[in-house]
Amino acid sequence: MQPEQPVQPEQPAPSGRRETVGEETARSLVRAATAAPSMHNAQPWRFRLLRASGTIELRADLGRVLPHTDPTGRGLHIGCGAAVFNLRVAAAGAGWDASVRLLPAPEDPRLLATIGLDRAAPAPGPGRPRPRPAPAGHEDPAGLIPLGSAVFRRHTNRFPFRDEPVHQVLRAQLADAAAREGAQLVFPDDWHTRNVLELTRDAEGRDAADPGRLKDLDRWTRTGDAAGAAVDGVPEYAFGPRQRDGHRVIRDFAGRGPDREAAGFEAAPQLALLGTTEDRPFDWLRAGEALERVLLTATLRGLSVSLTSQALEWEDLRPPVRDPVGGAGFVQMVLRIGYGPGIPATPRRPVDEVLEIV
Missing domain, CATH: 3.40.109.10 (NADH Oxidase)
Known part of the structure; x- marks a missing residue:
């Protein structure tokens, strides 16, 4: 299991330009995305960073389908949707605006989502600090930022629970x-x-x-x-x-x-x-x-x-x-x-195995 790593800040863009996500930030975001659950933990996803536009694509990895248990791909889509949500959470926590389009290309059904990532970069000035991820006051209308601390702590728990009602x-x-x-x-x-x-x-x-x-x-x-x-x-x-x-x-x-x-x-x-x-x-x-x-x-x-x-x-x-x-x-x-016992995480593939940068 890879260690948890916070999203690192990119260098700010010059005044008047939009800041686009860099490679290290993309790796951190994809690491969070792949902490999502998937059927049999098959992890049926692949990501691609388009550096020029700061867009991340999520594609179905058809080599990881369950042909007999999930013949329609419903489970595959659910797992990939969970990965999209984790990426949204990680992006919000780092101060990035994520614009998600699901199934953006009907002619390419393997392309499940595109996530555009950018943020306005204020021009540095005298006495003005450089921007940092998730600055104080960063707007979070979707309520994503508080969920970030749970991304790597969430595990499917197959052990007995206490007979205690959930309020x-x-x-x-x-x-x-x-x-x-x-x-x-x-x-x-x-x-x-x-x-x-x-x-x-x-x-x-x-x-x-x-x-x-x-x-x-x-x-x-x-x-x-x-x-x-x-x-x-x-x-x-x-x-x-x-x-x-x-x-x-x-x-x-x-x-x-x-x-x-x-x-x-x-x-x-x-x-x-x-x-x-x-x-x-x-x-x-x-x-x-x-x-x-x-x-x-x-x-x-x-x-x-x-x-x-x-x-x-x-x-x-x-x-x-x-x-x-x-x-x-x-x-x-x-x-x-x-309410169940604490359990270890199930494994995840290294980010470089699931992320392509072009």
Whole structure:
């Protein structure tokens, strides 16, 4: 795992010119972007800095798709949308204005987003200090800057949570975070929560009997020496224990190995459903941005979160996941929230492997 590095200031532009993002700043922004979650931690993204314009492109890395588990690319888009949001957060914290266009070129579907980055550079004068990132008074109407401290602390937590309810005030804050990115976050009642758990167990049974999905899982599972050297995938230290009792709603990357520790999970997992009103690639990207805002907000509030999408990956199981009371349109992700133990980060690829500068 790469160390956290703050975005470094670039030299100010001469008077009257717009300042464009430099290479070191771009690396710092992409490092933050790649801390986002993705299905099986496949990290299906590539970035390109266009130095002349100060624009960063985000492209789908089709060599990292899950062809059997994510044949439509919905999960890929959600992960890349989360990466866009992290980049927005890092840019705001460094004092840059980010202008995002999703799917800007219909003829090039691999180009998922362009992020224009610039800021006005005031002319240095007698007694006037050079500009620094995130100066005091920097406008933050989207409320991104406070989330920056959570980018590298957010981790998917596959371990048992305490049986302690999440207060309604915190739930409202998470729902507001989703709404700010054009999505809905609803908390199903006890009856529908049990239904979602049943649908998830149904999906897990199907997955275990599907050779293609097992192949996807095996490709991105890291055990033994490979776990310590991994730069992607899910290493065994992040699997979480085998379920002894309670309800384990998250995906099991390890199965029932004889040497695997068992533990009790929550008797009543606290779930949230993230949804959008439409179900197109554009909406999947927006769902990813909303998901990451929710996750960073939860991290700042001391909450742990794990993600589950097994039931959403089967065409006939996805519609009944929708809450018939609270809505949520097309459900894009199921979140399990609560209070869990501290856990290590999963690995990320070096920035120079995912960033091209032209």
